Amino acid sequence: MAYLDHAATTPMLPEAVAVMASLLPTVGNASSLHAAGRRARRVVEESREQLASALGARPSEVVLTSSGTEADNLAVKGLYWSRRRADPRRRRVLVSAVEHHAVLDAAAWLAEHEGAVVELLPVDGTGRLDLPALAATVARDPASVALISVMWANNEVGTVQPVREVVALAAEHAIPVHSDAVQAPAQLPVSFADSGLAAMTVTAHKLGGPIGVGALLLGRGVPLVPLLHGGGQERDVRSGTLDTPAVAAFAAAAALAVEQRPERAARLAALRDDLVRGVLEQVPDALVNGDPSPEGRLPGIAHLSFPGCDGDSLLLLLDARGIECSTGSACSAGVPQPSHVLLAMGVAEERARGSLRFSLGHTSTPGDVEAAVAALAPVVERARRAGSAGQGRSSARERVAGAVPAGA
Template identity: 60%
Template sequence: MPVYLDHAATTPVTPHALAAYTDQTALGGNPSSLHAAGQRARRALEDAREVLAATLGAHPSEVIFTSGGTEADNLAVKGLYWARRDADPRRTRVLCSSVEHHAVMDTVEWLERHEGAEVVWLPCDEGGATSAEAVRAELAKAPESVALVTVMWANNEIGTIQPIQEIVEAAAHYGVPVHSDAVQAFGHVPVDFAASGLATMAVSGHKIGAPVGIGALAVRRDAVVTPVQHGGGQQRGLRSGTLDAAGAAAFAAAARDAVGRLPEEARRLAVLRDRLVAGVLAAIPEARLSGPADPELRLPGIAHFTFPGCEGDSLLFLLDMMGVESSTGSACTAGVPRPSHVLLAMGLSEDQARGAQRFSLGWSSTADDVDALLAVVGRAFQQARQAGMAGHESSIQTASSRFSR
């Protein structure tokens, strides 16, 4: 069996989540129907909403189920922007972290192209942490012009935990709402929506062991958000569409497990991560660990490196052939490798950023998985470096010709 080290992309479905999903799927029923089957589905859905709300630190009425993190981010960013601008046409500035996931970044850029938004990209330090001071400075310039601030809770590539509390406190001084994409953080570090002061917060099920296709947006009860899609208005008028009771039940089961064992699981993963980091650096002294120097400021399950002189995709391909599945953590469109915008924002050059590799651990990860990586990573790096930075297709072909299982 291959060793799976890409849990930050998606983690296997947990037994409890799978059981909840299959049980509810077998029962069926539309939660909006008035007959017995529909009402059974409604009870399952609302039970799931209560469980998920408790794990998020939210009131059940604040939990809006979505199809995943991307939909939740779109609803929050567009909805807050439209509501704030409609209330005061001067509010067109969006303060956005420069290390956001594309679910937020692309949404903000769409608002800039089509809705008159003026985007301020917030700088980060060399460890990938967004500058709270920059947020304060931008707010002070013209607070009446700011529609919203959006900063992720923890970065999906590097694992850097962001200074959410400082940013929310700065924005609250001017009454500006803050959205946070907490997709990568929820279930891995403590997340408390009520205590955070956020207006909205996005989470996703498949990052913690639920099936792909279910997520949620926590929306503070006094937050005004314009709907993105229209139909039956099933959830507070903010999100229309038939609700997925089975997906919600699975998400709740995964969330209850993840949050219930969070302290001990975070410690377990941090030990594995630190072992992985030490082993990679010992095998490849040229490698550079990304993120803050303090491991407490990084997610416990993510170890991100840059490997000089090699193409990240070549390294990924070679590791995959050797039985280890990882990620470059960067976008690839139409077969053309592009350096990560996160790494560029941190000050890395394009060549440095192209040598990226992310290893991410999850609930099913073991010490044997780490050992399997360490047994082959040095050899994979040497072969990838020989392939060089000659371009995606040629480097993959060269790497493939030099290695066979």
């Protein structure tokens, strides 16, 4: 098998597995005051410090969650509620049109249930935010903007967003900015302190930690209304008993991923370039999506469109040959709709439907790339034949449906 879907989830690092396994047999609720509870609390707080160090934050800014999706929802909804409570005029929620659905759907929920006015910010043909359009949108009525959310790097095409420029623009009007950064820390330099963000989402399973634990980095002076109510854990922002083994594994993975990032990013970029080069040699009419410049995209993502093909068909045909990739976000897998990211970039719907994402990670090898390249040409040919046959059947059905009835 060649696993090329690391942007969906990447295998746990052996060091993170070892940390988690060593703690699974232990007992202790980190909120309890007895000895077992204090031991668990010590593990959590040491892990919090390790996470903060890896991500350029203070330990007190790390709010632990169950996932990146929860952290995104907490940021978008919590900031909106807090800002709206302070000033009822603040109803506008500005999000880029290429955000993950954890942000887009959270914003849509606010519009449906909480009176928010959601405005999608346009991107250019590479998937990068249109900064002049953002400036004009904010300038229309700065006092009514509750928050801005722009992801650090796109999970489908890999385009890196101008987060610091967004923060600088928003700071002129004291507007908080949130960024979904789940794809970034393992491949790009990320510092919460240097970014100037009010809130930033990260998750463990994108950088070699376990599924089921994430974090929202939240500035100490940033007010936030919680989603969950109960025990008042995590600064009264996120109630719930902490998963001590998972938190420790998250911290271990983050520290190791950041330490190894320079070497890994260079290795992944080389593999990605080999993959793209090989695909274009085998399928010359394939089209590369995203930013063509190396510094403008994640090292580990190659996103391509194959004219005349259906993306789901390509995925399943490749899967049958042992090549595992994606048509886009794993959270949208199985949904028969073209990628909202590609559509926002101005890509035609037909091209968007015939696209695949190959994403590389710490276990990726040249052999994985070679296997994918070798499989693609026959798979694309078969998908195109199937598409042509399907169109032929559709045309025949249309001719029958449109025929003039006998005797008319």
